[in-house]
Amino acid sequence: MARFCDFNVPYSENTENLRQIVEMAIKLGYESVALNCTVTPGTTKGQAVVPPPPKPVELSEATLAPFMVQGKAFQQLTRLTAIIETHEQKYKVNPNNSTITAYDILAVQPLNLKMFEAACKELEVDIISLDMTQKLPFFLRLTPIKRAIARGVHFEIVYAPAIRDSTLRRYVISNATDLMTFCKGKNIVLSSQAEKAIELRGPHDVANLGVLFGMNQAQAKDAVSINCRSALLHAETRGSAVGVISIERIMKQTPGVISVERIPSASTDKRALEKDSGEGQDREDPPGKKPKLVAKKKIK
């Protein structure tokens, strides 16, 4: 069953506005939403100073009613988008920083060609997001994009700017169709960057937008559902200890919302494992799996 996801809801301190956006997403039929924090790492030496992941929005029972009726759960994820321009900034976006790994999804917005190639070939990120609202500062090239697709990295196309303004619409459509020529519709994630609830669109409408950008019907539907799940899976293997074991504690805090607390890989030594064995629930990937594997699993 297609599970519709919107992976770019900009996080702001205005919790009332955020709650309205998430409620509207639930009403439109989305089953996962990712709260996105955009950060520009500084160029000074040392670890990147990154805000901690935001807490999920509190939702009332009446809003979660459609999910309860069908027996599904709404998932709120956290995502970090790092805007990178120089090599120093690029090195800061690494999994050694524990605040960064605390986010569910890691995305990167490269501002020049070198960073774009680095993001496609080396960086451990899940989503590459390009600023579609202006003329791209560099030309897209096929080789890095093919490499990114092989690694399981996804490209993001954002649709709310196209809806907001008719001049931005032109840029979004032209950049999106450019990207489509190279990707051929694979590994594309369509998301809103909705700043207000009224800028969200239902998943089938977003798929129609995808058709406008040059995908065919099936690819466009994938871009809102399966590709998002694929990116999430890629993110999960990133947090596991060398891609083999990951321990998660699944907690049900409020009915209808499942939140997953990932125990970071640094603590997967034997003592921690023995302590948690009573409560936790292990999940082992099949043994022969190499680290940094392409997590291009399609989960329907």
Next chain:
Amino acid sequence: MVRFKHRYVLAELVFGNDLLVYNVTQRVVYAAVRDIIEQLHGGYGIGLFTPGMSVKYINEYTRMVMVRCRRENLKLLTSAIPFIKHLPDGKGGQLPCFLRTLHVGGSIKACQKWLVQHNRQVLPTLLLRCTSEEEKSRMRKSIFDSTIVKEEPWTEGENDT
């Protein structure tokens, strides 16, 4: 026999506040859809689109809209609908809203059948939002009426073996 085949797009108007009733007419929706197609697909789009297009049904209370277009132009319509941002309200201002496509059918009857089924699924969720006991009992009664089929009483003739 050549005839025009149409597609009927059933959409729900979503406003910021679910509970208020807005004064939206067929003419308003028609103008909004036509404007957005002109903006997006230009003079060519308008030329293709206008002949078969009409707003067949609108219900302000459930906020359902049914727009008809020719079968060849369905893509024009479905690609333009997400870009609708607001509708003019009667007093010269703009109401922020958007259209959410629910279903595309080949005939009005098919769309209506789908709409009945959709409403049947939506009613239980509305029950959770009722505030007073009287509303809740009315809601339960309408859910009951719409989902349980009444059994026909046996007639005398069929009871004979």
